[in-house]
Structures are given as C-alpha cells and as structure tokens.
Amino acid sequence: MDPEVKNAVEAFGNGEFVIVYDADGREEECDFFLPAESCKHGHIRTMRKDGGGLIFLMVRPDIRDKLGLPFLQEVFPRYARDYPVFSALISDDIPYDTRSSFSVAINHRDTFTGITDRDRALTVKEFGKLSQRALDMDDAEALSTFGEHFRTPGHVPICIASDRILETRFGHTELSCALSTMAGMSGVSVGCEMMGDDGLAKPREEVRAYARERGIPFLEGRQIIKAWKEYDGEWKHRYAPPGERALSEERVFSNNHDEMKLPEKKGARVMATGVFDIMHPGHLHFLGKARELGDELVVVVARDSSVEWLKRHRVVHERARREMVASLKMVDAAVLGYSEDRYRIVEELRPDIIALGYDQRDGEEELKQELRKRGLDIRVVRIDKRSGDIEGTTEILERIKRHGA
16 A cells, blocks of 8 residues: 555544545545544634635445435435426536535534534534444434434535445545545545635645645545555445446346346447437437447436436336337347446446437537546547437427327
C-alpha cells in the first residue's frame, strides 16, 4: 500500500481527520473526512470554520440497504403528479456526474434545532454508532431503531455510495467509504468541502499546505482508488448488492424469451438503448438502421426507475418492454440496463458501436467524453429520423389523453 495511504488509513482508524481531493475534471474539491462514530462538536466547529462547505454524512451501500435509504433523485418522480415542482426541478444536468448521491437529511431526536455544533455532532456520532449495530439486526429491527432515534427533515444530509464502490462512481462519498472500510471503521463518514475566500473551492495546493501544517494526512482520489483495487478485505467478498442479484437472475433474453448468457460476439457488436414503452414505427426504423451498422444488435432497455426519472411516466413494466424488444427480428439480444450507472452496461457489453436515436437526450460529445474517461474505444453513430409523420411515445400518450384515441 502507498505509504501516504497507509498513514491516512491509520489516522482515520484512530478517529482523526483525513483530507481528500477528488480528481481533476470532477468536482476538483478537497473535503474533510472523519469517521462518523468519532465525531465531537470540536470536529464540527473545525469543518464549519476551516471547511465552510456542507457538513454531510457519507454512507456505504450495505448500510444504505439495511436502513432502506433512498436516492432522492429516484423518490421525487414518484410524487411529481401531486407535486409538479419535483418534475420541474429534475436533476438531469449535473455537470460533473450522472447522478446525485443525496438521500434524506436527519436530526437525532435528542437535538433541539439540530444545527448547532453539539447538535450536529450528536446526530453524526449516533448515526455512525447505529450503523455499526444495524448490520447485525434484521431489516425490521434496523428500520425501527433508526426511526426511534432519528427524524427527517434534519440538518445533516446523507449521501449514499454506489453499489460497486469506486468502480462506477468516483466521488467523495465512494472515496470515504473505501477509506473507512480499509480502516476497519463503520463505513459511515462525515465530510465537509473546503471553500476559499474568493467564492470558489479552496485550491488543492493551499489545502495541502493547510494539512501539512496541522499534521492531517492529505490524499488524492487516485491514491485511494489504487489502494481499494488492491484491498482484499472481507467486506468486498461479503457484500452483494440486491440490485446485482436481481439483474443476474433475469436480465438477458433471446428472441424466444429463454433466459441465456450474453452470446459471444459474432463480429461488430452494435448497442442501442431506449425505453420502448409503447412500440411504434419510429422504434422499428431506429433498431433496423442500428442493426445494419454491424453484425449483431444488443438492445439495452431502461429500468422502470430510470423511466420515472427521465421521462416522468411509464406505461409498460420493464420486463414486458424487454420481452417485446427481444421478440423483434433485427434484435439479437435484449438486456435491462442499470438505474444507478447507465455506463456500466456499456463496460459489460463492450460494443463496437453505440447507435443513438435522433431524439435521445445524450449529446454525442458528452457520451464520447465519458467513454474516453472509461477507456472505451467505441464509435457513436446518430440514426436519422425516418421521413414522414412518425410520432414518438410522448406524443402518442398526449394524443390519447387529449382525444382518447
């Protein structure tokens, strides 16, 4: 292990601060990290005065699952019909990531306002201690205990890590979870961004000097990512995300609907994606043209949760949508995508070409940039709209609602 990482892991395991810079081209921010269970009001004061950003909790996925913590980005669309503001405020344009990690914000029930240093320290510390105990409880007991001691809304937001730590997302939340796990701590950290006096994030080298003067270990995200890849601790072998188990059981279907492993590549593999909620001629044109680009076509069908987030409505269940697509002559295989990281399926399928429909929201340059970042050499082709009056799913649904036909 890198000596700097080893020193930081030891300090973190002793309940001390570590400061982490994520990466160039991402947030480009330095955050305080501290084990939640070690938090005292003096730590909150230090983060408030020397950090100046948001003080928040960062939670490992097994704890997220045990306590039933949701991604708010997935919750809001479910209530958009009653509260249209959730649709208006949809977070589909985060400049540095594909998804927000924010969940609920909490206060401990023994706090008063919840915002003072002592109140926030109590919330953070007790949540860290609960997280340690909760993993040994059944789900019902964990949820009951969580509700007994905490309430929401509150003054300490929770951010939850992606399922595959530092494989699909590389934010401070995932970096902190990896550091906490390697240090043998609870898997929950408290963090705070370090802000400068010019209205921007405090520069990395300025933060590095701050850390050096105070004897606080300073790391860059790439160092933690490398150490995590080499780490072979028990948690990595024990934790299997529920979503991955479900996907492995029912994701790939051939044209005769039999479950199967993804076929060996026949040559140039083309990947197309979509919702395919109400099949119409535009879909057939798109998939037919995509199939002509290579030797086989694998279609990725969006999960229900992704549909609710992106299109704000869903008529047909994901399993039925996938089966409809798989039945088409031009489709060699149809799979469900991932709601958490839409690029993960690309890494698994390794297509030679990605076909985009004329109306798909992904910009070609944005997609190409993400592919390069992940080391994927894939050609992106935009399929033109078929000439004539071809209505899309949204237009069809609107016409049905207006005229009943």
